[in-house]
């Protein structure tokens with residue numbers, strides 16, 4: 001589907017309307033279908049575009065006096081140096097699998113590479129490397145639904161640091177450097193799904209801890225990096241047909257622009273979720289999980305969703321809410 005409406009109002013760095021490869025699009029990044037039975041009219045498009053960086057962008061930085069590391073875009077590298085990109089991606093994927101032990105929360109290597117290579121979307125794996133070795137990485141999606149109060153926004157999907165390198169400031173560096181990038185794209189706000197220890201069973205907490213960090217420590221990490229919480233229920237729809245929905249995640253938010261308000265209109269927030277979910281849900285406007293979630297948010301938060309302390313309690317959803 002190629003629809004020029006999708007590009008209306010996008011900032012100038014979205015360079016032109018790309019052509020879509022329908023097969024790859026369906027694999028991981030389907031376009032959001034418009035259907036009549038969606039609860040309210042949300043005319044927001046899913047953003048399309050080309051690349052995050054100038055090709056071959058690789059930035060040298062020093063994270064302390066002794067180490068020189070580079071930040072690389074796998075999206076660019078797959079185009080300019082595909083062999084090197086594969087080697088780096090394999091290391092990233094290994095760390096990703098070790099860092100997120102719940103199979104319902106992760107995609108396959110095939111799906112991630114397809115998403116990185118997809119021209120029509122802005123998905124990237126940004127890795128911090130030292131020599132040829134990956135120290136950590138962050139997965140990012142840049143979206144724009146054409147809402148002036150939001151502007152372009154980023155969903156930070158997963159971030160991980162090699163276990164042997166943790167507590168040395170690498171996570172903090174990845175966050176701050178990727179946030180510098182976001183600011184350079186005109187992004188005022190980033191969201192991410194984060195494990196909420198208050199919503200997790202003892203079994204899930206133990207599974208999570210096998211990654212080398214507890215859910216409460218993960219939350220402390222994000223809080224220390226300036227992340228706040230959205231005061232609303234959430235469910236992550238299944239990543240693929242063989243996976244389950246995830247109920248123990250919370251939407252966290254990072255206000256990169258200090259003038260960003262303390263709440264977001266629910267329509268805009270649902271628009272953000274819908275654009276993000278459409279990255280992997282075939283029909284976000286008819287999927288039972290996304291539709292029930294969007295309807296509930298619109299019904300229960302008529303005055304908008306509030307931005308609150310990341311450690312504050314909120315209503316959590318369960319399977320019973322969807323049957």
Ligand SMILES: CC(C)(COP(=O)(O)OP(=O)(O)OC[C@H]1O[C@@H](n2cnc3c(N)ncnc32)[C@H](O)[C@@H]1OP(=O)(O)O)[C@@H](O)C(=O)NCCC(=O)NCCS
Pocket residue numbers: 099100157158159160161162165166167168169170171172173211212213214217218220221224
């Ligand atoms: C979360 C993670 C990315 C942090 O990376 P890191 O390189 O160890 O983080 P940093 O060294 O930059 O830590 C920055 C601050 O976060 C906090 N923090 C990080 N890890 C922590 C832990 N295990 N316990 C308590 N606080 C922690 C501390 O305040 C730390 O500062 P300090 O070391 O000066 O006290 C890493 O633990 C990881 O990969 N975990 C598995 C995957 C994951 O949980 N990803 C995040 C969810 S998407």
